[in-house]
Amino acid sequence: MRASFIVSEVLNGLRRNVTMTLAMVLTTAITLAMFGGGLLVVQMADKSQQIFLDRVEMQIFISDPVADADPECRAAPCSTLRTQIENEPGVDSVQYIDRAAAFSDAKTKTFANQPDIASMIREDTLPASFKVRMSDANRFGAVLDKYRDADGVDGVLDQRELVKRIFSVLDGTRNAAFTVALVLALAAILLIANTVQVAAYTRRTEVGIMRLVGATRWYTQLPFLLEAVVSALVGSILAIAGLFGAKVLFFDKALSDLYGVNILARITISDVVFVSPWLLIAGVGLATVTGYATLRFYVRI
Numbered sequence: 001m002r003a004s005f006i007v008s009e010v011l012n013g014l015r016r017n018v019t020m021t022l023a024m025v026l027t028t029a030i031t032l033a034m035f036g037g038g039l040l041v042v043q044m045a046d047k048s049q050q051i052f053l054d055r056v057e058m059q060i061f062i063s064d065p066v067a068d069a070d071p072e073c074r075a076a077p078c079s080t081l082r083t084q085i086e087n088e089p090g091v092d093s094v095q096y097i098d099r100a101a102a103f104s105d106a107k108t109k110t111f112a113n114q115p116d117i118a119s120m121i122r123e124d125t126l127p128a129s130f131k132v133r134m135s136d137a138n139r140f141g142a143v144l145d146k147y148r149d150a151d152g153v154d155g156v157l158d159q160r161e162l163v164k165r166i167f168s169v170l171d172g173t174r175n176a177a178f179t180v181a182l183v184l185a186l187a188a189i190l191l192i193a194n195t196v197q198v199a200a201y202t203r204r205t206e207v208g209i210m211r212l213v214g215a216t217r218w219y220t221q222l223p224f225l226l227e228a229v230v231s232a233l234v235g236s237i238l239a240i241a242g243l244f245g246a247k248v249l250f251f252d253k254a255l256s257d258l259y260g261v262n263i264l265a266r267i268t269i270s271d272v273v274f275v276s277p278w279l280l281i282a283g284v285g286l287a288t289v290t291g292y293a294t295l296r297f298y299v300r301i
Contacts, residue, residue: 017198020195031181038181039278057132060081061153062081092134096130102127196295232286240280251266
């Protein structure tokens with residue numbers, strides 16, 4: 001009897017305040033969709049950065065006097081430096097690029113599509129270098145700092161900075177999504193609180209009668225709280241459906257070219273499934289806390 005009464009009260013309340021209920025559902029859905037989109041961007045950025053860090057190399061340039069005196073890097077300090085780098089923890093491989101090879105790479109690879117620049121390159125202007133590939137990306141900084149000013153070293157190139165600049169765009173997108181979600185969450189809180197107050201006010205007479213015949217405060221307030229929770233639950237489900245739609249219509253289509261050349265990590269169904277429970281928890285939790293606080297501090301029934 002009590003369960004059926006509460007269910008009927010919840011359904012009646014949703015029907016009576018249908019416009020405010022729809023507004024709350026849509027606001028919650030958009031809020032959680034933006035939040036979920038931000039989480040997907042975080043996942044994509046993390047996986048994409050790992051792809052780049054697995055491929056990037058550091059380059060340690062050899063000073064011209066050392067490279068000219070020992071073109072094949074067979075004597076100290078060049079050979080000693082190479083051995084030391086190879087023995088560093090986290091180093092996967094070390095490749096020596098002499099000045100002739102550096103000149104050839106610049107002509108045939110780096111500036112292959114820019115003939116004007118390639119024509120201005122001279123062999124004696126490019127330094128020899130060690131290309132170092134790391135098995136442990138976390139060791140990049142330690143190795144660079146150690147050999148930046150070593151004997152025979154003219155400078156270093158850290159490609160991690162390029163990766164950071166590339167993914168600052170994704171970081172900005174993530175932050176924008178979270179900011180919009182935060183603003184919408186504040187709107188959702190105000191809307192939930194207002195809906196609960198209006199629902200309680202429209203049924204104040206019948207609730208007052210129930211209180212007179214012995215109903216507890218919790219029993220009379222529970223239907224209003226459940227109305228907010230049900231609306232938030234529907235909004236959460238819509239947000240999850242929206243993320244699945246965004247994966248197919250936006251991520252898969254708009255980013256297909258970047259996926260194809262392995263620049264960005266692919267957003268998969270499992271990523272959306274992983275995010276979905278958090279959206280449900282966030283939506284129901286937001287409605288529960290807001291509804292309870294409203295009934296506790298602003299509604300006297």
